[in-house]
Amino acid sequence: MNSAAIFVIQQPMILRDREEIMLQCNKNTYNHGDISGTNFAMESAYVLNQLIISAIVVTCFICTKTIVDSLRRRNARLTLVIIGAGPIGLTSMLVAARCGRVSRIVLYEELSKLTLFNKPHQIALDVKSVHFLKRLGVDFDNIEGCWDSGCFYTRLGVFQEYMLTTVPKLGAAVDLRLGTKFTRDSLRDLEKIDGRKLVLACDGSSGQAARLLGLSDEFAQHSCRAYGAVAALDRPDECQIPMPERLMHNLHFDLTAYGAETSEVDGYQGFSFKVFGTSRHRFMSLSIPKCESPQVKSLRTVLDRSMMRNIFLKCFNTYKADSEPRLSDPIAVKHMKFSPRLFEVKLSQRLETSAYFQDSNMFVLAEGEAARCYNIHTGMDVNVGIKGLMGLSSFISLACVVDSEHAILQALLQKNKDADRICRDFIKAGLVEYHMLKTCL
Ligand SMILES: Cc1cc2nc3c(=O)[nH]c(=O)nc-3n(C[C@H](O)[C@H](O)[C@H](O)COP(=O)(O)OP(=O)(O)OC[C@H]3O[C@@H](n4cnc5c(N)ncnc54)[C@H](O)[C@@H]3O)c2cc1C
Structure with missing residues (x-):
C-alpha cells in the first residue's frame, strides 16, 4: 500500500496547527519507515489544509463585503440641488422626494413665490406626462385646469403653486430658497455641502447655471x-x-x-x-x-x-x-x-448635459429648456423637458452609489444617451407628436 494513503486528512484536521500535523506525520513515518513518501504526504496535507483555510477566509470576506456593500448601497443618499423652480425644476423636486435616495433638497429660484404663482401662460401636459405625474402622486383633481383627449391644460403659476405646496409635505428635507438667484458665489455654498451632491440646472433656455457649474456652453x-x-x-x-x-x-x-x-x-x-x-x-x-x-x-x-x-x-x-x-x-x-x-x-441641443466633478464629489445635469429647446412654440413644449425626467429617479439611485471611475462614466454615458434620444425623437417626430404637423416628410 502506498504510504501516502494513510494520511487521510479529515475536516477536524483544519483546526490543528502545523506542529501537530508534523508530529502525526513523524509518528506514521516512524511506524512505516518510508521517509520520502511521508514527507510528500505531510506537505500535501499542509497545502490542502492551507487551501481550505484560504477558501474559508475568502468566502467569509466576500460574504461580509457583499453584506456591507448592499447595506451601504441601501443607505446611500445624496444632496440634490435644483436651480430653477420652473415646471422642470419642480417636477425634479417631486421625483427626488419620491425616490427615497435624497437626504436633502435645496431649491434656488430667483423669482419670489408671488411672481411664480402668478405666471400667466399655459402649459399643456400630454398623455405620457400626465401618466408620469400621476405615478408620482400628482392629484390632478386638485389642480385648476381643463382636460381634452387625455391632455391636461393649466396655468404655469397654478402648477408651480401646487408643486411648491405639496412636495415639501412629502417628508423629504426641502430647503426652498425662493427669491435667491444662483450665482458664482453660490458655488461656495455647494462646496460646503458634505458628501455626494447632484446639481440640476433647470433654469430655462436663457439660464447660466449650467455654464457656472462647469458644463460646456456649446449647442448644436x-x-x-x-x-x-x-x-x-x-x-x-x-x-x-x-x-x-x-x-x-x-x-x-x-x-x-x-x-x-x-x-x-x-x-x-x-x-x-x-x-x-x-x-x-x-x-x-x-x-x-x-x-x-x-x-x-x-x-x-x-x-x-x-x-x-x-x-x-x-x-x-x-x-x-x-x-x-x-x-x-x-x-x-x-x-x-x-x-x-x-x-x-430648429432644435437647439446642449452638447454636454451631464458631468461629474471628483474634487467636489458632484454630479451636474442640465434638464428642461436648459438642455434643449426649439425656436417655435408647439403649445406642448413642457413635455420634452418632462421626458428628460423619466429616467431621473434611476439616475439618482445610481449616482448615490457609483464610486469607481468606470461606473461613474457608465452612469454619465447612459444619461447622455437618454438626452440624445430625446432630441433625436423630437427631430424625427416631435412636431407630429405635438400636433404641429400631420405627417413627417
Ligand atoms: C409665453 C410662453 C408661452 C408658453 N406656452 C406654452 C404652452 O401653451 N404649453 C406648453 O406646454 N408650454 C408653453 N410654454 C413653454 C413652457 O413654459 C416651457 O417649456 C417650460 O416652462 C420650460 O420649463 P423649464 O423649467 O425648463 O424652464 P422655465 O420655465 O424657464 O424655468 C426656469 C426657472 O429658473 C429660474 N432661474 C433662471 N435663472 C436662475 C438662476 N440663476 N437662479 C435661480 N433661478 C433661476 C427662472 O426664474 C425660472 O423660474 C410657453 C412658454 C412661454 C414663454
Missing part, C-alpha cells in the same frame, strides 16, 4: 425639416382661463393678392395651424414640412407683414373656439405680435 442646432411661424395675442380684457388647443391641418392660402404665385398646390402638403394658450394669452403656430411649394417660397421670401398678419387673423377667426370673441383688424394690429416670414424650425 438641428433642423426639424419643417418651416414655421408664430403669433402671440394679448387680450387684456379676457381672463387667464386654460383652454384646450385647436388645430387644423392641410391648409392652403391664396396669396395672389400679394403678388405671389400660389395657385399650384397639387402634390404639396398644406399648412398646419394651431391655437393654444389661455383665453387671455392666445398663441398661434403655423407649420409645414420643409418643401419648395410656391406658397412656402412666397412666405419665406416676401417680406410683407400684412400678408402674415392676415393669415393669422383669418385662421384665428375661422378656427377659434365658439365662445371666443372674433379678432378684429385693429386689435390684431395693436395686440398681435407675429413672425413676418416662415422660418426653419
Whole structure:
C-alpha cells in the first residue's frame, strides 16, 4: 500500500496547527519507515489544509463585503440641488422626494413665490406626462385646469403653486430658497455641502447655471425639416382661463393678392395651424414640412407683414373656439405680435448635459429648456423637458452609489444617451407628436 494513503486528512484536521500535523506525520513515518513518501504526504496535507483555510477566509470576506456593500448601497443618499423652480425644476423636486435616495433638497429660484404663482401662460401636459405625474402622486383633481383627449391644460403659476405646496409635505428635507438667484458665489455654498451632491440646472433656455457649474456652453442646432411661424395675442380684457388647443391641418392660402404665385398646390402638403394658450394669452403656430411649394417660397421670401398678419387673423377667426370673441383688424394690429416670414424650425441641443466633478464629489445635469429647446412654440413644449425626467429617479439611485471611475462614466454615458434620444425623437417626430404637423416628410 502506498504510504501516502494513510494520511487521510479529515475536516477536524483544519483546526490543528502545523506542529501537530508534523508530529502525526513523524509518528506514521516512524511506524512505516518510508521517509520520502511521508514527507510528500505531510506537505500535501499542509497545502490542502492551507487551501481550505484560504477558501474559508475568502468566502467569509466576500460574504461580509457583499453584506456591507448592499447595506451601504441601501443607505446611500445624496444632496440634490435644483436651480430653477420652473415646471422642470419642480417636477425634479417631486421625483427626488419620491425616490427615497435624497437626504436633502435645496431649491434656488430667483423669482419670489408671488411672481411664480402668478405666471400667466399655459402649459399643456400630454398623455405620457400626465401618466408620469400621476405615478408620482400628482392629484390632478386638485389642480385648476381643463382636460381634452387625455391632455391636461393649466396655468404655469397654478402648477408651480401646487408643486411648491405639496412636495415639501412629502417628508423629504426641502430647503426652498425662493427669491435667491444662483450665482458664482453660490458655488461656495455647494462646496460646503458634505458628501455626494447632484446639481440640476433647470433654469430655462436663457439660464447660466449650467455654464457656472462647469458644463460646456456649446449647442448644436438641428433642423426639424419643417418651416414655421408664430403669433402671440394679448387680450387684456379676457381672463387667464386654460383652454384646450385647436388645430387644423392641410391648409392652403391664396396669396395672389400679394403678388405671389400660389395657385399650384397639387402634390404639396398644406399648412398646419394651431391655437393654444389661455383665453387671455392666445398663441398661434403655423407649420409645414420643409418643401419648395410656391406658397412656402412666397412666405419665406416676401417680406410683407400684412400678408402674415392676415393669415393669422383669418385662421384665428375661422378656427377659434365658439365662445371666443372674433379678432378684429385693429386689435390684431395693436395686440398681435407675429413672425413676418416662415422660418426653419430648429432644435437647439446642449452638447454636454451631464458631468461629474471628483474634487467636489458632484454630479451636474442640465434638464428642461436648459438642455434643449426649439425656436417655435408647439403649445406642448413642457413635455420634452418632462421626458428628460423619466429616467431621473434611476439616475439618482445610481449616482448615490457609483464610486469607481468606470461606473461613474457608465452612469454619465447612459444619461447622455437618454438626452440624445430625446432630441433625436423630437427631430424625427416631435412636431407630429405635438400636433404641429400631420405627417413627417
Ligand atoms: C409665453 C410662453 C408661452 C408658453 N406656452 C406654452 C404652452 O401653451 N404649453 C406648453 O406646454 N408650454 C408653453 N410654454 C413653454 C413652457 O413654459 C416651457 O417649456 C417650460 O416652462 C420650460 O420649463 P423649464 O423649467 O425648463 O424652464 P422655465 O420655465 O424657464 O424655468 C426656469 C426657472 O429658473 C429660474 N432661474 C433662471 N435663472 C436662475 C438662476 N440663476 N437662479 C435661480 N433661478 C433661476 C427662472 O426664474 C425660472 O423660474 C410657453 C412658454 C412661454 C414663454
